[in-house]
Amino acid sequence: MSSIDMIFPDMPLYEGGWQPIYFEPVVGSGERVTIAVAAYGVTGEFQIIQSIRSELLECLYGINAPKIHSMIELVLLSSRNYFKQYKTLDSWKAPFDGVFLGHVSKALDEDLSGILKQAIRFSSSLSSLALDAERDEEEELQPKRYSAKFSKNIQMELHSINSSLNDSFNQKVKVSGSDVLTTFGFMNDRYVSNFGLLVPTRMSGSLNSIKAKIFDIEALKKSSYLMVPERFEVIIGTPSFSDPTLSDKAVTRLKDTLEMVEEIALKEDICVFRAETAFAAAEHINKVAA
Structure with missing residues (x-):
């Protein structure tokens, strides 16, 4: 050669x-x-x-x-x-x-x-x-809207898989001394989870939204609530790492952000489950919460 x-x-x-x-x-x-x-x-x-x-x-x-x-x-x-x-x-x-x-x-x-x-x-x-593109973070509302849609889709998928779990979505619980109620994406006596979405075009805003959801679960875990579940988790929706519409730079940033989320959650013994679809998230909830 x-x-x-x-x-x-x-x-x-x-x-x-x-x-x-x-x-x-x-x-x-x-x-x-x-x-x-x-x-x-x-x-x-x-x-x-x-x-x-x-x-x-x-x-x-x-x-x-x-x-x-x-x-x-x-x-x-x-x-x-x-x-x-x-x-x-x-x-x-x-x-x-x-x-x-x-x-x-x-x-x-x-x-x-x-x-x-x-x-x-x-x-x-x-x-x-x-x-x-690098963005100014005036985008906080966008990730919250995407996450709300993701949560709704999970609920619809889980209804088809196991409708007996319908009433466990959007549970409101008092986790502090104030009268303010905190809403959790899914909660029963065995399992609690919040749902977040890492949006490639809104990564910083997505991360801030997910951090807040982890904090809510942490607050529940440390509260005096009598019916604290056995398992604590945050479900993160992401695109596939092999999605052709994602640039190499976007995939790297997505992986790095997900790793950061896992580090934050695991410090408080909160599990992280990554789901590429609402159906995958619904199947997982049915497996661990039913």
């Missing part, structure tokens, strides 16, 4: 391509946002995913974000079904106006996930820039 060969790494062997899907919020305006990307491997593998994170949709479209998200879901369903049948998107037509298919770019990487990351990096600046 020559000295030149030793300087440069080997070329990735996985061949494929990627293709953006654009959305025009105001039809005919020419303003387009990348809402999804499709990635293909020469071996026949494919994935079509949403490229703009849901929390960013809320920032951009406010109360209309759920409608935009539903439209994106329709686009994903339609394009995936079409590709399964025809192995291409060349003649695919979106289920409504204002959606456009970009051209295919060839790519090399380690696997299909790597090609997806390339697609997002080169076609969806809103997602990548939003994730890596």
Whole structure:
């Protein structure tokens, strides 16, 4: 091997391509946002995913974000079904106006996930820039809203798994000498937990919100409350570490923040359970609390 060969790494062997899907919020305006990307491997593998994170949709479209998200879901369903049948998107037509298919770019990487990351990096600046941007923490209310939604979704999932635990959600307890009641996400005689969400675009605000939830559990543990549960826990919702919409920097920050949460909680003998979905959190609660 020559000295030149030793300087440069080997070329990735996985061949494929990627293709953006654009959305025009105001039809005919020419303003387009990348809402999804499709990635293909020469071996026949494919994935079509949403490229703009849901929390960013809320920032951009406010109360209309759920409608935009539903439209994106329709686009994903339609394009995936079409590709399964025809192995291409060349003649695919979106289920409504204002959606456009970009051209295919060839790519090399380690696997299909790597090609997806390339697609997002080169076609969806809103997602990548939003994730890596440093933010002023005027964002405290956003994480609380996301956590409230996460909690509601856990309750809905657990209702399907074990409806007998419904009444244990949002329990209000007096943990100090004052008359102020503290609310816990889930609590029965065996188990208590609070729910938090680490939002990649709102990491500092998310951490502050979770710290407050840990403090509430700590206060209950040290209180004179007669029916203190056996197990204390905080359930943390996070994206998958392999989520293609997350930059390497965002994943590193997510892992570091989660590690900090675990250190804070474990000092008080409070368990930490990480869940990538509300369903996973609901299954866990049913296992330890039923």
